[in-house]
Structures are given as structure tokens and as C-alpha cells.
Amino acid sequence: MNVMTLKNIRKTYHMGKIDVHALKDISFEVEKGDFTIIIGPSGSGKSTLLQILGGLDRPTSGDVIIERENISNMKDQELAIVRNKKIGFVFQKFNLLSNMTALENVALPMVYAGVGLSERKEKAKELLDLVGLGNRVTHKPNELSGGQQQRVAIARALANDPTFLLADEPTGNLDTKSGIDILKVFHKLHSMGKTLVIVTHDPEMVDEGNKVVKIRDGLIEEVN
Ligand code: ADP
Ligand code: ADP
Numbered sequence: 001m002n003v004m005t006l007k008n009i010r011k012t013y014h015m016g017k018i019d020v021h022a023l024k025d026i027s028f029e030v031e032k033g034d035f036t037i038i039i040g041p042s043g044s045g046k047s048t049l050l051q052i053l054g055g056l057d058r059p060t061s062g063d064v065i066i067e068r069e070n071i072s073n074m075k076d077q078e079l080a081i082v083r084n085k086k087i088g089f090v091f092q093k094f095n096l097l098s099n100m101t102a103l104e105n106v107a108l109p110m111v112y113a114g115v116g117l118s119e120r121k122e123k124a125k126e127l128l129d130l131v132g133l134g135n136r137v138t139h140k141p142n143e144l145s146g147g148q149q150q151r152v153a154i155a156r157a158l159a160n161d162p163t164f165l166l167a168d169e170p171t172g173n174l175d176t177k178s179g180i181d182i183l184k185v186f187h188k189l190h191s192m193g194k195t196l197v198i199v200t201h202d203p204e205m206v207d208e209g210n211k212v213v214k215i216r217d218g219l220i221e222e223v224n
Pocket of ligand 1: 022
């Protein structure tokens with residue numbers, strides 16, 4: 001089942017008189033249960049692509065279709081709803097709220113989705129169990145290691161049962177051992193049927209996914 005399609009995506013930044021063609025013609029599809037790695041060197045257009053497929057920025061032309069819904073022409077408000085419901089973001093720098101516990105961080109997206117308190121707590125606890133942090137629910141981010149904080153962030157990203165997880169260099173801020181632990185969590189989620197999209201410059205990541213999209217100079221070099 002198709003969960004996301006990018007069709008002929010172009011993104012041009014106008015810098016005074018100069019046009020920077022960050023994405024030139026990007027098309028690919030993500031199927032339910034795919035573990036997709038988007039890889040490319042610095043400057044190839046990864047951040048731009050991530051912003052567009054996460055609904056954080058709009059392409060200059062082309063279509064982004066998430067579960068049959070074309071988000072390219074949506075109003076900002078509609079797009080914000082799609083993002084909160086359908087996309088679970090995982091960032092390089094975790095982006096947890098420092099004054100909230102692990103459980104409260106994981107529960108937060110459910111507050112915006114209108115889920116009641118007891119259901120939020122129960123679901124957040126389940127998700128922390130899933131990422132191996134069932135014994136850290138009342139810890140605040142600064143009481144957790146980087147790898148543990150990233151696992152909290154993954155649990156948070158899963159809170160509203162998103163269509164797919166979208167991760168930006170998720171192991172980029174971690175030591176080797178913690179990075180491997182995070183990859184184990186992704187593999188577990190993949191085996192459960194979750195759909196994952198990871199954007200990275202790290203060539204070691206290509207073996208992790210079942211689908212690799214290589215980009216260079218704003219174009220797809222290879223998909224396999
Ligand atoms: P990557 O994440 O792979 O390093 P980017 O998507 O950040 O690549 O950048 C792709 C190209 O677009 C680069 O040439 C970069 O300089 C340019 N670029 C990225 N963001 C902007 C922006 N906001 N304004 C102008 N040019 C940009
Ligand atoms: P990363 O490669 O770590 O994703 P960025 O996306 O911040 O880093 O930047 C990638 C490239 O895009 C850099 O060359 C940067 O100079 C350029 N860039 C990013 N944002 C802008 C911007 N607003 N205006 C011009 N160039 C930008």
C-alpha cells in the first residue's frame with residue numbers, strides 16, 4: 001500500500017539574482033512498512049527534501065501525496081493538522097522539552113490531538129516500554145543519556161500512530177554504542193510494520209533500510 005508519493009519535486013531558492021536549484025526533479029514512493037534511507041552528501045538537497053516531505057516547507061513545483069491526500073496546496077492550518085496526525089518527527093538534537101518528564105514529553109502530541117489524560121498516560125507508558133525506557137518515565141531529559149533522550153523522542157514521534165516516522169540524522173549526535181541502540185529500535189519498529197524514512201549523510205546507514213534513495217545535486221542518483 002502506498003503511503004507517500006513525491007512527484008516531480010523541484011525547489012528553487014531565489015538569492016537576489018541567483019537561483020539555487022536545491023531539488024531539480026525528485027520522484028519516489030514509500031510503501032507501508034518500508035524502511036527508506038535517503039542519503040546524499042552535504043549540499044545535495046537532503047534538508048530541503050526533508051522539509052518538503054515533512055510538510056514543513058512547500059516545493060516550487062510538484063506534488064507531495066500522503067495517503068492519497070495532496071499536501072502541496074494545503075493551507076498552513078490544514079498542513080499543521082496533517083503533520084501532527086500523520087508524521088512522527090525525530091531530530092538529530094532530540095528536541096525534548098527540558099521541564100517535562102519523559103512520560104509528559106511522549107504524551108504531548110496526544111494533548112494536541114485531543115486524547116484524554118488517562119489514555120495519554122497509558123499510551124505514553126506503553127511507548128516508553130516499547131523503546132526500552134519503561135523504568136525512566138519520571139526522568140527529565142537532563143537526567144537521561146543522549147541515546148535515552150533519542151528513544152524518548154522516538155516514543156513521542158509514535159504517539160499519534162503516524163503514517164510514517166521521519167528522522168533527520170537520528171544518530172548524528174550520539175556515540176557509536178547509543179547509535180547502534182537507536183538503530184535496533186528502528187529495526188524493531190520496522191519488524192512491527194511501521195514505516196520509516198531516515199535522512200542521512202552517513203554511508204554506513206545504507207545497509208539499515210530495505211530501500212535506499214541516493215541524491216546528489218538535487219537529483220536522484222539511484223533507488224534500490
Ligand atoms: P543538504 O541538507 O544535503 O546539505 P540542503 O538541502 O541544505 O542540502 O541544500 C541544498 C542546496 O540548497 C545547497 O546548495 C544550499 O546552499 C541551498 N539552500 C538550502 N537551503 C537554502 C535556503 N533557505 N536558501 C537558499 N539556498 C538554500
Ligand atoms: P545541513 O547541511 O547540516 O543540513 P543547512 O541545511 O543548515 O545544514 O545548510 C546547508 C547549506 O544550505 C549550507 O551551505 C548553507 O549555507 C545553506 N543554507 C541554509 N539555509 C540557508 C539560507 N537561509 N540562505 C542561504 N543559504 C542557506
